[in-house]
Amino acid sequence: MRSTPHRALGAGAVTVATLAALFLPGTTATAQPAEAPDAAACTPAQVVTNGGFESGTSPWTTSASTVITSRSGQTAHTGSSYAWLDGVGSTHTDTLTQSVTIPSGCGTATLSFWLHIDTTETTSSVAYDKLTAKIGSTTLATYSNLDKNTGYVQKSLDVSSFAGQTVNLSFTGTEDSSLSTSFVLDDIALDASGGTTPPADSTRTPAAPSYTVNLSSDTSGTVWTGHESVTFTNASATALGEVYLRLWDNYHGTCDAMPIRVSNVTGGTAGALSVACTALKIDLPSPLAQGQSTTIGFDLGITVPSGADRFGHDGAFSFLGNALPVLGIRDSAGWHLDPYTNNGESFYSLAADFKVTLDHPSTLLVPATGTSTDTPGSSGRTVTTATATKVRDFAWAAGPFTKISGTSAAGVPVNVYSVSGISSSSAQSMLSTAKTAVDAHAGRFGAYPYGELDAVIDNNYWFGGMEYPGFVLDLVSTTALTHEIGHQWWYGIVGDDEYTSPWLDEAFTDYATDLALGKTGSNCWSGVSWASSAEKITNSMAYWDAHSSRYSTVVYGYGKCALHDLRRVLGDTAMAKLLKDYATAHWYGVSTTAEFKAAAQAATSTDLTSFWTQHRIEG
Numbered sequence: 001m002r003s004t005p006h007r008a009l010g011a012g013a014v015t016v017a018t019l020a021a022l023f024l025p026g027t028t029a030t031a032q033p034a035e036a037p038d039a040a041a042c043t044p045a046q047v048v049t050n051g052g053f054e055s056g057t058s059p060w061t062t063s064a065s066t067v068i069t070s071r072s073g074q075t076a077h078t079g080s081s082y083a084w085l086d087g088v089g090s091t092h093t094d095t096l097t098q099s100v101t102i103p104s105g106c107g108t109a110t111l112s113f114w115l116h117i118d119t120t121e122t123t124s125s126v127a128y129d130k131l132t133a134k135i136g137s138t139t140l141a142t143y144s145n146l147d148k149n150t151g152y153v154q155k156s157l158d159v160s161s162f163a164g165q166t167v168n169l170s171f172t173g174t175e176d177s178s179l180s181t182s183f184v185l186d187d188i189a190l191d192a193s194g195g196t197t198p199p200a201d202s203t204r205t206p207a208a209p210s211y212t213v214n215l216s217s218d219t220s221g222t223v224w225t226g227h228e229s230v231t232f233t234n235a236s237a238t239a240l241g242e243v244y245l246r247l248w249d250n251y252h253g254t255c256d257a258m259p260i261r262v263s264n265v266t267g268g269t270a271g272a273l274s275v276a277c278t279a280l281k282i283d284l285p286s287p288l289a290q291g292q293s294t295t296i297g298f299d300l301g302i303t304v305p306s307g308a309d310r311f312g313h314d315g316a317f318s319f320l321g322n323a324l325p326v327l328g329i330r331d332s333a334g335w336h337l338d339p340y341t342n343n344g345e346s347f348y349s350l351a352a353d354f355k356v357t358l359d360h361p362s363t364l365l366v367p368a369t370g371t372s373t374d375t376p377g378s379s380g381r382t383v384t385t386a387t388a389t390k391v392r393d394f395a396w397a398a399g400p401f402t403k404i405s406g407t408s409a410a411g412v413p414v415n416v417y418s419v420s421g422i423s424s425s426s427a428q429s430m431l432s433t434a435k436t437a438v439d440a441h442a443g444r445f446g447a448y449p450y451g452e453l454d455a456v457i458d459n460n461y462w463f464g465g466m467e468y469p470g471f472v473l474d475l476v477s478t479t480a481l482t483h484e485i486g487h488q489w490w491y492g493i494v495g496d497d498e499y500t501s502p503w504l505d506e507a508f509t510d511y512a513t514d515l516a517l518g519k520t521g522s523n524c525w526s527g528v529s530w531a532s533s534a535e536k537i538t539n540s541m542a543y544w545d546a547h548s549s550r551y552s553t554v555v556y557g558y559g560k561c562a563l564h565d566l567r568r569v570l571g572d573t574a575m576a577k578l579l580k581d582y583a584t585a586h587w588y589g590v591s592t593t594a595e596f597k598a599a600a601q602a603a604t605s606t607d608l609t610s611f612w613t614q615h616r617i618e619g
Helices: 248-252 424-445 478-486 503-516 541-546 548-570 572-585 593-602 609-614
Strands: 082-086 092-101 106-119 130-135 138-144 153-158 166-175 181-195 207-217 223-233 240-246 260-266 269-274 279-288 293-303 311-314 317-320 352-361 371-376 381-391 396-398 402-407 413-418 453-457 465-468 471-474
Touching: 082 092, 082 166, 106 130, 106 138, 138 153, 153 269, 166 181, 207 293, 248 260, 248 311, 260 269, 279 293, 352 396, 396 471, 402 424, 413 424, 424 453, 424 478, 424 503, 424 572, 453 478, 465 478, 471 478, 478 503, 503 548, 503 593, 541 548, 548 572, 548 609, 572 593
Parallel strands: 207 352, 413 453, 453 471
Antiparallel strands: 082 181, 092 166, 106 153, 106 181, 130 138, 130 166, 207 223, 223 293, 240 279, 260 293, 269 279, 311 317, 317 396, 352 381, 371 381, 402 413, 465 471
């Protein structure tokens, strides 16, 4: 993903050629550690203190002394005290917060509470007043005046993915300017139990996924409905009793209005949604032993929100990145259920095969991951069938694009799709850049394996550019497009956990971009200035979400400079061989910092211990 300035700077302030990373708006979710729940033994516990409010206010933090009360006007579920948020009848906000620590290794963690809502609002369709339940920065649920009830109703929310973390549990009630709504809470509990059995090995599973998708769009290409199925194998010696689907783009909505909707699951039983409704647990009918395969299927609905985003539509042009649910990964650390981050990427998936059939109006062109063929559909419609092998995700776009095509010198078919407003000369320039870049990267790291390459160009992308296998979104920028195409190797072919180790794709891709553009990175390390002792090139997205202004500087800038420095230590020839051999060894696999450090050390007789320390590369 390429960088742009914050939106506050305005589109006119974008100077992509000078940027090495992504600066994002201040709405990015933060404060979630990078690591998956620890696989240590679980110590069952109820971790909310004074959840019935009978012991005063401690350890709760409230917006006003009247929030925890026993006054008349409402009643407790049990005992005499309760938390009363809002009920004022004018613009008002009340909060209730407590820090909780969820034991590590617990397979189940459930937040429960009793909620009573009464209101003087008369509408049956508009949520004027709202109560939001959050853990950390993740919204678990939202209730409103539309959920009014005559008594208390118990609510239960899955927070299992937060095992091993200390986070704030919070409730926020907001009222608009007129008519009151009271949100009354009592008997709040968070129970953690059920030890997680660590896998017997570090094998990543479920392995070898094969996805089959059939979707049909509305006339605009913003609503897609149909069916998806995935066949997979358990590669681990530990039986697989469940899988998780990552519904990443639910970040762009709410749990009450999800843009990605899964229903009618077959081959398993749908469980609770978690991680702000971006993770869906599916229990298998029986544990899947090592080497066994099975298939799950489900109906799928996708609604693309407005906005020139990696999932969004810019007027008539829709972009569907991360829209298809994909399988989460379990390894020796357990399930990886990290939150979506808008500051970079959270994505961690294994190489998979996709066959995706997209039925759409013939007025729309549909560039997509893989190799596409078009056949006539029903009246006025076209069926685009895209097939891709050994890719980590599948993305597509839909709109009345202008398309130009060419072939690189090495024989890679390249297509450039432009939105309205992109000049023909700019489109031709991007086609030339793409052809040059794909061959340059292939010459250094190995032949491009994905058939054709599609680039979708729109100067309204606030994020600059975004990579998917065989498919990139980009501004009109030689540097940015060369960078996104570099991601075909560093993330696409050589995978990594983009949430835990973002430097493994962004720093490597920015280094590759420099090489492709003839930049040597001379003396760039001399400009390094650390903001704190905690700042490291190898920090996770949890850290960078909390320090977003430093993300691009360190991960992209310092990261690529460290690789330039490593090249100077090893020599040009040895460094080129290291990266080519490393890509070959991890082709369609997953890279880790420890593996790269070991490969680099094996390429030289110089002890690199002090090099890693100086460049703050840990792991």
